[in-house]
Amino acid sequence: MRKRIKLLAGLAVLIITAGLLLSGCGGKDTGAKAGGDKEPYKIGAVIDISGPSSSLGIPERNTLQMLTEKINAAGGINGHPLELTILDNKSDETEAVLAVKKLIDQQKVLAVIGCSSSGPSMAMIDTVQKEKVPMISLAAASKIVEPVQERQWVFKTAQSDIVVVNRLAGYLKEKGLNKIAFLYMNNAYGDGGRIAFTAAAEPAGLQIVTEEKFEATDVDMTPQLTRVKASGAQAVVIWAIPPSASIVTKNFKDLGLSIPLLHSHGVGNQNFIDLAQGAADGVILPIGKLTVTGQIPDSDPQKEVLATYIDEYSKKYNSSPNSFGGYAWDAFYLLINAIEKAGPDRAAIRDQLEKTENYIGVSGVFNMSATDHNGLKEDSMVNVKIEGGQWKLLE
């Protein structure tokens, strides 16, 4: 009996303390409390830690955890410790919405980072727009932040399709390659690339002589490539991710095609080179600078942050970081910079994010505006060529 009373009393104390803490957090304290411990700033992240997109989500989670520790070790944001809650959406749209609602309703977070891939990111938009919570996505599709008037609260750090397309078109034009064969995988990623590339081709004076698609599960793209061979194309652009991107590259080499082969940033990881078993040599693609940090000139404004990221990440996790983790790095610092200026106020944080100017990050130099919630231009990427299984900077 006495034990039970003790337990109840303990529970009551706990509930009251929790209540006090929560109400304190909901208030708009700008950190002006005199001395002592300031209450923590809470932010949330919804990441694809398990499921098909886990290869994106895991480096992102690692990066966010690493940076939170770093910020808190350095005294937090204006003296307030940072409290980051990371939830796993299992690469699923429904789970993502549930997770973001939980973060907003229960944790009362100031802002949300996520998700890793385009589908779950799109799914969360409705909720954050309605609840008026700033969100920074780590995914590629430009639809996530466009049209901006319906995406007031949404930002993203990964380069949009259009940035990649413009780089590809620029390269082809410069080399005088006008007749292009375009191959894409039949899913949201490939289709996004097709729409963007078709739109950019004509103004750049490029003629798409044949357009072919393949399924993500296809095991042989020889028929599509045979049509490419017959079309008289001067170069091939492929919009796909491994493994099908590797298979089509292998088929390309097997058929003895010798015209230039260009890929999208979807193949920007070592996996693509390994799976293509040597056939990837000669492939040209635009990619974030992180992959070729050692080769970019010291004068590049991003050089320092890239080196810092690689150094800190590989020390902590014993593996090299990749561009996906880089998206998380940028989302984190964009948010921290905004909170530093705006204090714990969601609307003010949103306004600060939109005003971001010249933030030098891993993915590029960000310049946000009321019409651009991505803030990256073509200079955030470089063209690389794969040689001997290594990425080699072209320019």
Add this chain to the structure above:
Amino acid sequence: MVDLSSQLLQLLFSGLTLGSIYALIALALVTTFNITGVLNLAQGEFVALGALLAASLFAAGLPLPLVFILTVAGVAILGGLVERSAIYPARGASSMTLIIITIGLSISLRGLALLVWGTDPLLLPAFSSGGPILIGGAAINPQSLWIFGLTAVTLAMLFAFFELTYLGKAVRACEINRTAARLVGINPGAMSLLAFAGSGAIGAAAGIFIAPLTLATYDMGFMLGVKGFVAAVIGGMNNVGGAVLGGFILGVLEIYSAGLVSSGLKDAVALLVLLAVLLIRPEGLVGVIAGRKV
């Protein structure tokens, strides 16, 4: 620019390669179906498991021939286990129930492969080094020749088994009349076990041979299983030769429609052919020509 004849030849090579992959799966399906009366829709998963297991064993440093033997034996044992645990206890059930069981098996095996190997594709190198062989302006990958070879060897071995061995005759007796076979002392349960182990072995061998071309992923089995089934129906469910023919017809048709008409048409053609065969010749192309030998 390439001329039409070398383009057609190129597509034919591709079609035959794809066709022999389908043919191998159809062979295993038809063999099991004829012995046990069960249409094993988990056949594609045996292919996936073979490819994945072989890729892991090879990555662990074992030589390729040993990898082949271990993988085929491993998946054959798994096929036997599956039969004992899921098919045998339900042997009295209707064939529809048994088919549903194999669908369940397919989903569980895929889940198991996902847990063990994850979602990243695995790699198995080509058996023979060197680039593609050029014939008449068209290129053929040496691995395709290996796959043709495997199809021929498998077909020959199955033929020899059914026609020349005592065990093969016992199996065929079960196929023709279960009750009569039991009366003369043949155990249909043991034959069913043998059929599943055998189709596991064929599936694993197919998986190992195609992995250098297709890479090994946990979800590669489903689509292959479906195409193998279509090939078996085209050829006739009761004929091993028909299964091979069906596989080749399906593969070549798919590639020609993708290469000459439109790349979006590939899977539609497979289903159209399936429908046409079911409507016009439900017994399959070879069903009547070969008849049922007794």
